[in-house]
Amino acid sequence: MFYREAGQFKTSYEADQALFPIRQDRIGLAVILLIAFVGIPLTANDFVLTSIMIPFLVFSLSAIGLNILTGFAGQLSLGTGAFMGVGAYAAYKLTSLFPDVNVIVMVLCSGFFSAAIGAVFGLPSLRIKGLYLAVTTLAAQFFLEWCFIRIPWLYNYNASGAIEIPSRDMFGILVTGPEATPLTRYFIVLAITSVIALLMANVLRGRIGRSWMMIRDMDIAAELMGIRPLQTKLLAFAVSSFICGVAGAMMVFFWLSAAEPSSYSIKLSFQILFMVILGGLGSLSGAFMGAAFIWILPVVLKFVPGMLGFDIEAATVEHLTFMIVGALIIFFLIVEPHGFARLWQIGKQKLRVWPFPY
């Protein structure tokens, strides 16, 4: 009744190709952006910003990165964590070598390093597909993690073996390091994430996005339509790693402020992969939904017993959270194997004909 495009005629291809052709969707997006840019900064406290919103956005961005590779180009990867690590270490090295350059420029530049390394580790994809490719990307994960531990130059010979982000300011405002206010960091992360998401939405609806999906759906036919498999796959690896690298750099610069090699372990790779699978392969909004489910839900669940007045030990709550999230993952995968994005789509479809479904 409320979500219906009746009466919204498209009279040009421009209008038909818009990202959100339906007016209700545009209003919805505007509301979400309004909440993100105005509502949350006004109401949220430091805890919500640092423990929920900033990591959620960082993970969303890395889920977008992996989604481009796995969901759109069809190349399974388990090296996400390592590529994020490359971004983090590259940004750290860059900002310690050139302390005067704006730190955001450095964070974005670090993406190029991870893109190059991602493209190198993407080379086997020309010959290997599916799970076997995942195993070769696992090599990237282990090799790069080894580099983070064994090459002391990467962490400036720091005795602890970790990278500690120095304080950097921008226009007189402290933006990185532990002293920077959560609000500043939140705004930077939000801005970078939404701009990259928008740029990727544009790429995905054009020629390049189509060429990735062609490779994913039927590589032989794609080759026959004039797609060069090597270039297309490597571009997907590079773009995906670029985004993951930026996300990794943001993770340490604007959220953790210090990171060890183990922050970028295989565990992180799996976490991002689960976000992508649960959110929906081949969907940008799915990346956000998956990240919200995997990251925000456990944090919120921890506070539910307290709010309801139950007096349960912290450890028990932890266990309960694990069990509930695990059960929910299984439940959602049974209900809709294609993830939240598909559920959302089905919901919208139902809403269009509601209340007269026949």
Added chain:
Amino acid sequence: MNAIVSNLAQPVGQPKTAERDLLLRVDNVSLSFGGVKAITNISFDIQKGEIRAIIGPNGAGKTSMLNVINGFYHPQEGTITWRGEVRRKMKPYEAASQGIARTFQNVALFKGMTTLDNIMSGRSLKMHRNFLWQMAWFGPARQEEIEHRRKVEDIIDFLEIQAIRKTPVGKLPYGLQKRVELGRALAMEPELLLLDEPMAGMNLEEKEDMSRFIVDVNQEFGTTIALIEHDMGVVMDLSDRVVVLDYGKKIADGPPEEVQASQAVIDAYLGVSH
């Protein structure tokens, strides 16, 4: 539709005088996989503007022949002359950029994409805006997208599939999928269109529709067509010349009536007691 016709009407290459109308010639091509000889010493040609049928019993090497023509397989012996030039070993995308398009025996559409995107994908070779323009979207990238969308809409009109424009092709019935696949090949504006069993598994009405599209493509756009088909009625009606393969060897070549009368062809199809 005029745009497509005019594009195709442009002269192509500089054919040698002796082969003015030859689009493609296959000379003594042999292809084997290990000990299995798929194609043995086959020669035939395809002339510009004709509908050329390749027929033969199952396993005769018809599809292998198409795969050789568009670069999936590299024959061990023999040469392929394309537009008067002897072709070196080439990759499928090179064949595509030289104007060879193809449909598959078992539909090879991009299942996760809509009909529109599938047909748009046929225009990939003709779109050139790079990554940065694509990221910006507004401006040249969108202009290019819309320009090609117009051509794609022409093809959608031609194939009468307007209603399924935004439907993911995985959800379409088989006959429509075949039609979308033809549309995708047409979007490449090919010079030579290879159709691998375009009518397999269709009912009479769908076959009639598909035949009409094939004839229209040939006559309106001037596209040369090489066609593999098992329905003899269709083959004999549509094609200008027929080449018959059996066990990887050529057993007949000529106009439909001639081929129909050939004893070797009758033997190959009906079997013969030795």
